[in-house]
Amino acid sequence: MEKIKLVVATHNRHKFEEIAALMPSGVELQPYWELSGEEIPETGDTLTENARQKSAYVRQHFSADCFADDTGLEVEALDGAPGVYSARYAGPGATYRDNVDKLLQAMAGVQDRRARFVTVISLWLHGREYLFEGSVEGTILESPQGEDGFGYDPVFRPQGCDRSFAQMTLEEKGRISHRARATEAMIAFLSEYLKNTHR
Ligand code: ITT
Numbered sequence: 328m329e330k331i332k333l334v335v336a337t338h339n340r341h342k343f344e345e346i347a348a349l350m351p352s353g354v355e356l357q358p359y360w361e362l363s364g365e366e367i368p369e370t371g372d373t374l375t376e377n378a379r380q381k382s383a384y385v386r387q388h389f390s391a392d393c394f395a396d397d398t399g400l401e402v403e404a405l406d407g408a409p410g411v412y413s414a415r416y417a418g419p420g421a422t423y424r425d426n427v428d429k430l431l432q433a434m435a436g437v438q439d440r441r442a443r444f445v446t447v448i449s450l451w452l453h454g455r456e457y458l459f460e461g462s463v464e465g466t467i468l469e470s471p472q473g474e475d476g477f478g479y480d481p482v483f484r485p486q487g488c489d490r491s492f493a494q495m496t497l498e499e500k501g502r503i504s505h506r507a508r509a510t511e512a513m514i515a516f517l518s519e520y521l522k523n524t525h526r
Contacts, residue, residue, distance in 0.1 A: 329524070330355045331452070331517060336367055336385040336395035341477040346396070348501055349510050353521050362389055374399050374411055375458065378449040386451045394450040394513065396506060400479050402467060403441040405433060413479070423478050427471060430482060440466040442483065444505035448513050457516060461508025476500060 332355045335343055343358050350356060359367065367384050371377040374397040381395030399410040409416035409430070417425035434440065441464070448459040464486045471481035473493030480492035485503055492500050501507045 329521075331521065332357065332392065333450075333452075334359055334362060334385055334389065334391045334393035336381045336393050338367065339477075342396060342398075342506065345497060345501060345504070345506055346510050348497055349507060349514065351514060351518065354514070354517055357391075359385060359393075362391075367395075369397070371397075372411060374445060374447040375449075377411065378447040378458070379456070382449040382451050382456070392452050394448055396446055396448050396509065398444060398446045398505060400430075400483065401443050401445060402430070402434070404437045404439045408433075427479060427482055430467065430479065431470070434467050440468075442467050444479075444483065446505040446509040448509045450513055450516075452517075452520070457513075459509045459512040459516070461505045461510070461512060463503060463505045463508065 330353055334357050335346060336359050337343055338360065343356075347356055367381050369377050369381060371380050378395045378397035381397065382393055385391060385393040385395070399413045401407045401410050409426070413426070415421055417429040443462050443464045445462045446460065450457045450459070465483050466486075468482045468484055468491060471493070472491040473481050473495075475495065475497070476493040482491065484491050492504065
């Protein structure tokens with residue numbers, strides 16, 4: 328059976344690993360860094376704009392079917408911040424730790440700790456673009472918990488769970504995360520697509 332080959336338009340190895348763990352065997356993934364060391368531009372004001380910009384860049388420069396994931400953490404008490412600016416919340420070149428520290432400072436003494444992760448995926452396949460979205464609700468912890476995952480995982484506890492994302496294995500996070508939900512929506516689409524092209 329023919330395979331769908333997709334470049335994943337990301338520089339983020341954690342993200343690639345999470346996505347790869349969910350992919351069925353009919354889809355072959357190649358990380359962007361195997362193609363190029365050039366930075367993929369990401370200058371939009373929304374997750375959708377950024378996801379579209381990243382996938383369009385890889386499609387244009389490498390003529391490859393591909394997809395990009397753009398993700399943000401939206402905190403209720405901070406009016407949706409850091410949101411689309413999650414990567415540089417503590418300033419340009421901020422580390423994950425800097426961003427977490429800034430978030431915990433901003434949330435000091437705040438009672439309402441509700442937050443959500445949102446992922447938008449832009450997929451280019453055979454000359455057409457498709458968008459998928461996934462989110463997960465949760466709360467911001469008072470201090471970092473756990474060593475796994477990346478980004479804001481140590482301070483995000485998904486609803487209905489007693490642990491942070493950073494206290495979960497890749498598989499556990501992959502059953503409930505924003506990224507898993509968006510990726511599963513894309514996988515459902517790709518499975519249908521594969522079925523239809525083999526009719
Ligand atoms: P690419 O754009 O190269 O894919 P990135 O790390 O810049 O990688 P995003 O712009 O999508 O990815 O994500 C912005 C930030 O949001 C990221 O730097 C992390 O701090 C955070 N983030 C994204 N996904 C996350 C996740 O699953 N868990 C915790 N934090 C996450």
